[in-house]
Amino acid sequence: MSTTVQITTEAKDNAYIIHMIGEIDVSNLSDLESIIKPIIDNANVKAIILDCKDLLFIDSKVVGYIAYLSTTFGHSERKLLIASANETINDILTLVGLTAIVPQFSTIDEALVNI
Numbered sequence: 001m002s003t004t005v006q007i008t009t010e011a012k013d014n015a016y017i018i019h020m021i022g023e024i025d026v027s028n029l030s031d032l033e034s035i036i037k038p039i040i041d042n043a044n045v046k047a048i049i050l051d052c053k054d055l056l057f058i059d060s061k062v063v064g065y066i067a068y069l070s071t072t073f074g075h076s077e078r079k080l081l082i083a084s085a086n087e088t089i090n091d092i093l094t095l096v097g098l099t100a101i102v103p104q105f106s107t108i109d110e111a112l113v114n115i
Contacts, residue, residue: 025058045078
């Protein structure tokens, strides 16, 4: 059974905000990857902000992908930030230790200020 997610992007200054609504797991992770790949390849992008406000679930593959993005961006002195994580997503990120390596902010505006 596949899950559904709606993903939109928003460019602000030298950052991209990735808005995600629904659930992301192994069945639809490629949707997120295909949206983020050209953003990663754009050297002018200084940060990606993952807006998790309306994200309901992520599985271990998505957690691994977020860790990969953090490493990839860290090597190029760019930033990956998480904004507006709800309690469920925050619990998952905390449990696997991602909150220790990916900065989290309460709002998108707060994340933008910290780029």
